[in-house]
Amino acid sequence: MNKTDVRTLQQYLRENGTYSGKLDGIRGPRTRAAVGATLEAHADTLPEDAGTWSDRRRTVVCLQLACRERKIEVGPLDGLWGPQTEYAADVLATIHRTGKPPVPWRDQTPLDVNPNGWPREAELRQVLGSPTRKPPMVVVPCPWKLALAWDLNTCPTGIGCHERVADSLARVLDRVYDHYGPERLMELGLHRYGGCYNKRRKRGGTAWSTHAWGIAIDWDPAHNKLKWGRDRAHLAGAEYDTWWQIWEEEGWVSLGRTRNFDWMHVQAAKP
Template sequence: MSFEQWLQSRLTAHLWPVGAIDGEIGPVTVAALKGFQKAKGLKVTGVADEATIAALRLPASDVPTPLPERDQEPAKEAFQSSKTVWPRQSQCMSFYGPVGQNQTAIEIPFDMFLAWDKETRIRKMTLHQKVAPSALKVLQRVSAIYSATDRKALGLDLFGGSLNVRKMRGGSSYSMNSWGIAIDFDPERNGLYTKKPNARLSHPDAVPFWVAWESEGWLSLGRARDMDWMHVQAARL
């Protein structure tokens, strides 16, 4: 692994995704590097100096986050924010309430199209009120990380569904989509039983996408069980 690839992989590990970990230091990597430096109280240069490299070498959970002398109160709020812990699948009824209820719509921050009718543009997505702000935050981050061309190549622009009240395939329990707490992307190339590397979203260039969701506590069944790579959910197994 080259130094450039190491740099990109460490930024991604610290929840500053850079897109593909390809060793090409472009605008996305530089922007992520500046964001990391600013968040950690380092000199914001967009260049990996010794202090930045030392911070990147630490485990993500152990990186110190010194506060700047000015604007300390807003900074404390940012540094003290933590990943949401969503309920387990078995706890969804008590946490989210009855299936199909308490729903709201969010505006999708980039062009999406129905996976089964690619001429139909989707502008809104229906999700449970408790998860909608978190999902919107992730989608906004995905929009910033990936260009339209990259989103199309990965299939992130193909909407496979969110709210859909139904039982799990082959089971008696409700699917996570029944509460509007799950989203599916590009189901054609990421089928329920399609494993890596055949599933498109199992490829390395999708890692920043999954890290963006995981930073908000969402779960990828693909990353957890190497199945259903289309699917991300606000519920633990």
């Protein structure tokens, strides 16, 4: 139980009228008194020996009560700080902050369809040829203004990719533009283009990268670093759900959505 959790508890105590102090995340005397009053009011729902528990354990059980009142699954009211209580406290904090529970990311299973018949990564060499030869390239114009992620003053007019994926990429870009519009795309950082064709091996691996065939694109790499998971990567946010859905409907694969790393990367090949 950290300061944020104590603050969440204090906000609950304030809402139920037992606490009028600061939301400072400190278990001081006023917080302890408010916890005491709240536990007394709910004595019938608590284990009989709860009166003998330590201050810390009574604070935890009070936060568990707060979660239960909001219908958050918190497990037994035992005053013990386990993973279920910790997660429930996070949910309660999100409700306090936004008025809504967090978006259930585990339910957002990536769509797995393949309308364009993208190859599997393991067969890329057979299907598209050796990655050491430059692939047949086409530049697909981008309907919104792009800027190179590492040099924002350079604004490519399109994305150079393998000719095999060009039509699909054009459809994706059009749909994305129709959905979000230029201003929102800029706000979301989707103008920060991280490159497509690049004759290189996988970072942190020995196999050829899908970039070497010009069938993968990186977006906003500074805010979606290779090893970042959904807790840090911008592109994991709920505001990008439609973005990913549009790619996935064309069979493209997000490594972030399927494996929770390299959220910048989307590819026209099945892993």
